[in-house]
Amino acid sequence: MVNTVQLQFSYIKRTLVFRFDAGTSRGVLNTRDVYWVKTFDPKNPEISGWGEAAPLVELSPDFREDFEPVLGKILQEMNQEIWESDPQAVLLKLKALIPFELPSIRFGLETAILDWLNGGEKRIFLNDFFDALKPIPINGLIWMGDREFMLEQIDQKLSEGFICIKMKIGAIDFGQEIALLDYIRSRFSPEKITLRLDANGAFSPNDALEKLKKLAEFHVQSIEQPIPAGNWAEMKKLCELTPLAIALDEELIGIKDKEQLLEQIQPQHIILKPTLIGGILETQAWIQLAQERNIGWWMTSALESNIGLNAISQLASIYDSSIPQGLGTGKLYHNNLESPLEVRSGFIRYNPEIVWESPE
Template sequence: MSDSFQIQFSYIPRTLQFRFDAGTSRGVLKTREVYWIKAVSSQNPEKVAWGEAAPLIKLSPDYRNDFEDVLAATLEKLSRQTWELDEDSILHQVKRQVHFELPSIRFGVEMALLDWIHGGKKKFFPNSFYDQKAPIPINGLIWMGDREFMLEQIDQKLKEGFSCIKMKIGAIDFGQELELLKYIRQQFSKDQIVLRVDANGAFSTQEALHKLHQLAEFDIHSIEQPIRAGQWDEMRKLCRETPVPIALDEELIGMKDKETLLNTLKPQHIILKPTLVGGILETRNWISLAENLGIGWWMTSALESNIGLNAISQLASAYNPSIPQGLGTGKLYHNNLESPLEIKEGYIRYGEQAWQNPT
């Protein structure tokens, strides 16, 4: 085989169906649109590789009415390119060829190309998750909803053996949300159960610090995005004064000047969603900067199908994470692809089941 190759890209749209009404700060989700990117080469037509572009409603920079047209045009352009058989070359060429404002397409193309150079086996680079079947610790996610629905989820996650629970807040009365956290803490100490909360920017700047002090009573590990993104003066002050470590999430989306953001706001943690921040290369850049500044991080999926979840899990695994990652979204859908990904007792694993072919 030569040291360079051409790829013919195509895509398959899929509407994923949630098993329940998934409450978020952007409304209730019942379905999720994803686009599976297929990569084949005339040099080796038997080898088929896959990626996934999955812009998230009202949040991804590339969530737009003409997304499918933009995806088709981008893949047509990339099908005329020649690629080197080298991971670093591929990632930098994708960065040059796919606009920064199309982060989910960047990620999907990176996936498909790296899968292709590794044999079309759903492997993207060396990592212990795929190579040694090493499990990754994950948090159990509690979706927004009424008190009874959230309590039901909490009991289920505790029963399933999760040692880290992440609760989305901001949907119901804050007092009721505090009661749910108290319910967990009455049963389990912070050494037994790690508690994270995600406000998705729901707090006003006036009330945020007071609410953070109320949350601190329950030994909260961290809070994601307490106030809306883009309010740098207020966020910098919060990160300095907070009694609960702050993890920036939406703040990172569409941000080119990573170093200025981290140096200005000085958060305790950042949350990395490759689909939203622009894929593998951009995520690695965020990690490098954060670690140099002593800022913690973990990786989270953004409601992708199992194709995207597999790539994010492998990317997280390459850093040998010791704290729980946000990778527990594979069982959300009725019609997800069957895959080797398994979630058991607070871990995600790459098991033995064969992959179902995308159609």
């Protein structure tokens, strides 16, 4: 017999403050609004589940001026629903209830209810990251900025023991970016350091291939989203001719027909950001389709706080991938929630000796 319960939902808003000017090809970020979703059973209020709804500026389908009232209205509606104790039933119900166009809200509710089902201990799934304290390899992220700032970050990541470096490019002069890659390669061979690049769609389809040829000289493992999303014909051609592997990122956002995209473009890799692509169930669907086509994938956080990062880390852990994931964003903010998540020597770890700070 399946148990059912009527849960109550609320949220807390926090404006996270970056420790530095976080540069992307779409501009510089200084703050980030996140909404922590709380759920509990009124008959047993001491156990709470927490999730995170955090639309990313100018990128999330649900980044909109009325996001907060929309979130509040949906949570009021969720207060009227009856929930089964089966996790898969919860995920399927939320897929039916929360529009595809509100991916961060769906992800926040998925995480909150699954956390509650698991006792409110920030355990979202059965997974080795949380249960066996197995660390996950991650890449060290180099943010865009002037040459000196990027060099400083590179030196810091290398000294911290990262063996996979991801560098955002496309914001400064291409020649300076080439010089930075040359600096890395002059010190570390491809066997020592894996290089990933993220262009965030900054290249023009007209000169993208020539730039990829130049970048390939530095033995780059992959480049994310070299040209803007939506140019499927040009992206397909790039994936056919590229001298280095292409990973689709923004291209996946807002896409309902996953098979059509993968069949038409045939990328080497895809990047999965649950907050942006529809949450846990949608992420798992992308993984299944990619694996069926021998397309590589890895998971990346989208500047969430530690609540969202914890959920994504546990989701990634289910698949036990040895490929470095993009989960090193926990130290970006001055006022992130204190948590057991630790980044050391190129891995993210769950340290149960550190107590979660209460969001309230």
